[in-house]
Amino acid sequence: MDDDFEKSVESGLKLAKRIYNGKDRYVSVPTPVAMEKSSPSHQPTAPMFYAVISDPGIVDNPDIPSYQPYVHGPCDPPALIPLHLNEIGMESDCYLDTAFITIRGTWRLHCVMGSRSCDCRLVVPLGEQGSILGVEVDVAGRSYSTQLIQMEETHDLEKMAKHEHGGFLKPQMFSLTIPQVDGGSILSIKVSWSQKLLYTDGQFSLSVPFNFPEYVNPSGKRYATAEKIQLNVNTGIAKEVICKTTSHPLKEIRRKVGKLGFIYEEKVMTWSTTDFCFSYVVTSNDIFGGMLLQSPSIHDDDQREMFYLYLFPGNMLNRMVFRKQVIFLVDISGSMRGKPLENAKEALGAALSKFTPSDSFSIIAFNEETRLFSSSLELANKETVENATQWISGNFVAGGDTNILQPLDKAMEMLSEIHDPFSQIFLITDGAVEDEHNICNTMKTYMASRGHMSPRISTFGIGSYCNHYFLRMLALIGRGQYDAAYDADSINVRMQRFFAAASSAILTNITIDIFDHLDGIEVYPFPIPDLLSGCPLILSGRYRGNFPDSLTAKGVLADMTNSVIDLQVQKAKDIPLDKMFAKRQIDMFTAQAWFSESKQLEEKVTKLSMQSGVPSEYTCMVLIQSDKEKHALESTGLKEVKRIDSQKNAGSKEQRVRILLRGLNVGFGNVTATMENLPTGFGESDLLESEIAIAKALQCCSRMADCCCCLCCVKMCSKLNSQCVIALTQLCTALSCFGCLSCCVALCCPDSN
Structure with a gap:
C-alpha cells in the first residue's frame, strides 16, 4: 500500500501544477532537491483530504477557469491531490492510560472545475494502538456519518463494498471516501478515536499526528487562520501532576489535584508542522494504586457496577526487577523470510545486549522442527551472548512449515527444572496453525499444575496471517504480555519495547483481597498479570455488592519479600469508565469467545461494541449518507428554513445510503496462508x-x-x-x-x- 499510495499522491502533486491561481501564481508543489538520495515521503502525518482524480481533464481552479491543455488517457491508479486546509482544531481528553482525540476541520476541493465532481478520500493516521470511534462529514447539503452494525446486516452490502470505500489503508491509517463532491465545495469533518498513552520511567506521553505538509496551505494571498488545541488531563489520582514536555505553546487554564486543563489558540499563516506531543508525571517514588467506581448508565445492558483498578510502578528508576530467566521461541518458517526475520534478529540481539551476567536465557528457533541454542538456560555473560549472536546468524534461516506446540513443550520441559517464581517464555510468530485450541488447553493444564511457580508466556504476533486472538489468549493463560506489529517497519521497535517491558517485573503473584468476597464479579484480565516497571497494571470489570473505602493489593517483590499496597477507593467523577475499558474488554472477550467457541460471548462483544462505538470482529462499520432539505437550503445561504411535517414528508425529506467499510477487523488468522508459506501478510x-x-x-x-x-x-x-x-x-x-x-x-x- 505504501508505494502505491505515495505514487498516487506524487501524481496528484504533479497534476496540481495545472491549477492557475491568478496573476501567474500556481500551487506550490515541493520538489526533491537534486542531491537528495530519495524523494520526500507523502505518507499522511495528519488528517488529510485528497481529491481522487481518474480524469485529469477535470483538474482546474473552480473560481478562475483557465485554458488547460488536453491530457491523454485516464489516471490508473487514480491520482490523489491533497486538498487545501482552511480550518483545524483538536481536543484531547486524557484519563489514566487512555486518550480520546477529536479533530474538527474544513477542507476545500480547490482543484476541480466548478462544473465537475470527483470522489474525495479522507485519511486519518491514528496514534498508539488507536481505535476509530466515529467520523462525521458535511458537504454541499449532504451529511455522512459512520455507524457500527451487526454482521447479519452486511449481507446485502458485501456485494457493493469495495476497498476504495474505506477502512484501514494500513495499520493505524484509517480511510473513507466521500463520493462525487462538486468542485469548489467545502468539506467539514469531525473524527474521533481513542489511543494509549505511552508510559516510560514514570512518565505518561501523548503523541497525536498533527504534522501538515506545506502543500495543504491555500495558495495565493494568505490570511491568518485560527489553529486550536485543547487538552484536558484527569488522572483520577489524588496526586500532583507535573508537566514535562509539550510541542506547542499551551496555556494552562485549569489546575486541581490530579487534573489539568490547557489551551492553544493562535492565528497562523501556515498549519502545524509537528506532531502534538505532551508528557507529564504523577509524582510518587513507590508503588501506588487506587480503585475507581462508577454506576452504569440507564442504557447499559449490564447494570452491574463498574470498577477500574490501577497499580503504578512509581518513578524510582533504579528499582530492583526480577532476575531474567528467559527462553526465546522464534518462528523461522518460510513466511518469515526477509524483513520479519531480520527485524527479529536485530530485536533479539538488542534484548540480549541488555542482559546482566546474573540473567540467563536460551533460544529455540522453530519451523516444523526445533533448533536449540542450549538444552538448558545459560548465564548471560559476555562470551555466552557473543556465542548466541553467532548462533542466531547461522540458524535463523527462513524455511519450512510452522509448528508452535513442539517448541512450547520443549521450553516448558526446560523450565520445569527451575524453581523460581519468575521465569519467562517469549513466543514470536507470523503464522496461524490448526492446533491452536489444543495449544491453549495444554498450556492451561500445565499452568494449573505448577501454580504460582509456572512460567510467564508472552506472545508477539507479526502481520495479518497469525491469529492474534490465539496469541492474546495464550498470553492471558500464561499471565504474560501480548503485542503485535502489523506493518514491516514497526517490527523492530515494537519488539524491542515488548522484550524490555515484559522482562521488567517488579511485583508478581498479585492478589486483591476484596475480589473473593463480591458477588457476580468479573475481572479483566484474569489471572492477574505482574506489575512491570515499564507500564501500569490496569484491571477493570463489573461487580455486585459494596466496596469498602479502602482495600489492599498484595504481591511478591524482586527481593522475595511480600508487599502490601493500600488502594484508595473513590467514585469516578468526570471519567467515562465504560469508554476507557471498552477496547480492552472487547479484545479480551473476543479472545475468550474464540477459545471457548461461545456464541453467548460473541453476542456480548457485539453489544459492547455497538454500545461503545469501538469496532470488533462481530460488528462492521458503515458510512451512512443522509440528504436533507434543510441542509440543502442552508447551503444556498438561507438562514431560516420553513418547518415541514417530518412524518408526512419523511420519505422525501431524507434519503439514507449505507456503504460498508472494509478492513477494520484483525480476523482470526489464516492457516491456509501459513501452510502455503506465503510471505508475512501486512495487507x-x-x-x-x-x-x-x-x-x-x-x-x-x-x-x-x-x-x-x-x-x-x-x-x-x-x-x-x-x-x-x-x-x-x-x-x-x-x-x-x-x-x-x-x-x-x-x-x-x-x-x-
Missing part, C-alpha cells in the same frame, strides 16, 4: 485471499510446467481484481500451448477424485 484480507489464490494457481502450473486450459483461472479470476486478472491471463496465454487438463480438473472439480 487487507481481500488482498490476502488474492495472494493465496495466485500462489495456488502458480503451484498448480509448476507441477506440469504449464498453465492449464484457463478454466481453473477463470474460476479464480472471478474473485480477483482487474490487475490480477490481466497478469494471470497473460501467463495463461503464454503457457497454454502445453495443456494441463489434469491440473484443471484438480482445481475446478476437487470432488471428482
